[in-house]
Ligand SMILES: CC(=O)N[C@H]1[C@@H](OP(=O)(O)O)O[C@H](CO)[C@@H](O)[C@@H]1O
């Protein structure tokens with residue numbers, strides 16, 4: 266490691282002294298102007314991780330659903346998964362080292378993690394459409410280059426696309442070809458075959474209006490459109506030509522405000538959906554005949570997918586186990602429905618895809634979704650092999666067709682995978698500190714029917730998130746208000762007291 270060169274280049278990406286950031290739910294996120302040094306250093310760290318794992322590592326420059334002024338970075342591990350927790354700690358240490366200490370901290374990490382510095386390194390880089398992303402990804406490249414890592418810059422890609430590239434490269438192309446063309450080919454082929462097998466072929470079911478949050482999803486869906494045009498006609502809105510990223514539109518807005526995005530014309534019963542800024546979330550929505558808005562969020566998507574999968578498994582007569590993984594944000598009635606009606610075991614993990622993904626790997630088929638629309642279905646290697654074998658061996662036509670559908674589902678899901686006074690336990694559903702806050706929440710929850718509430722510090726924004734549900738909108742709002750007030754009083758709130766809703 267050429268420490269002089271590192272010191273020299275690092276001075277071109279200086280750390281504002283005293284700035285402390287944490288590798289949170291989905292990497293580092295904050296105002297873009299504070300991130301140049303973090304990007305450079307994540308380029309360095311990605312090289313160490315690549316040498317240690319002897320694999321390609323991904324670096325994605327994005328702040329997903331955050332406002333346009335923010336930016337962020339997350340590292341992608343060899344199998345397309347989120348960075349391992351011990352390396353999140355290394356990332357935090359490296360990002361926070363003062364300028365003069367940085368080369369030493371980098372050395373310490375390479376010693377602690379037993380990195381063979383002679384090993385080659387290869388990094389793939391992607392970015393979203395934020396105005397600051399291009400320059401910041403150049404800083405990542407500077408970090409990679411100074412440690413003599415090789416790299417490929419994919420430029421503008423969605424987060425799932427970058428995860429896909431990493432996985433393809435580390436499985437020598439077995440999962441697919443590590444190009445955008447390869448990505449579109451693989452997904453569209455599975456999608457077209459699966460839709461061919463379904464019953465509803467009328468045109469109205471084949472059109473979809475897509476709110477692209479004024480982000481990268483618009484560019485990439487335009488590229489993908491013609492691969493699927495025989496099975497699906499898409500109409501793009503909020504494609505970034507006018508509006509601001511994630512502003513009054515996109516999956517996060519639609520989910521948290523429970524209303525249609527601006528900039529999209531919706532008529533009764535039209536099928537609509539929204540992406541977030543880096544297109545790794547999707548929620549569906551529609552207006553009914555009376556013009557009422559309905560949201561098909563991650564909870565509902567998980568329920569629909571698991572019932573579909575259960576039916577197919579029944580058809581082929583295989584008893585592969587299915588598990589559904591949710592977070593504390595899942596609506597209580599979706600959990601009850603899955604457990605009591607569908608008889609599917611449901612598990613709750615901490616917020617963030619990495620936690621859900623990890624748990625979902627324990628099943629033959631693991632379905633995981635955050636309520637906000639992040640999610641996928643994972644098939645264990647054994648389940649995948651079994652299903653692929655059945656498509657060849659089964660003689661009964663109906664059973665064979667069901668096995669083929671399952672095989673297409675496997676290929677369609679991209680199976681690879683983003684305040685501190687408040688601390689929590691029990692998958693973030695119970696507050697530990699500050700003292701008294703959990704008791705206050707318990708007392709408030711008791712006042713409402715079918716109610717739940719919890720609070721936790723966000724890992725992507727400088728806020729404390731308050732969740733509340735109850736038997737009516739009015740009661741849920743009122744409970745949320747009361748809990749916010751308790752947080753404000755017991756957790757040292759600053760500024761104005763939380764407003765009414
Ligand atoms: C309540 C909520 O929606 N939280 C989001 C949000 O995390 P926070 O740690 O809550 O800021 O951003 C994450 C990354 O996009 C996403 O995984 C997570 O679900």
Ligand SMILES: [Mg+2]
Nearest residue numbers: 329541543545
């Ligand atoms: Mg996102």
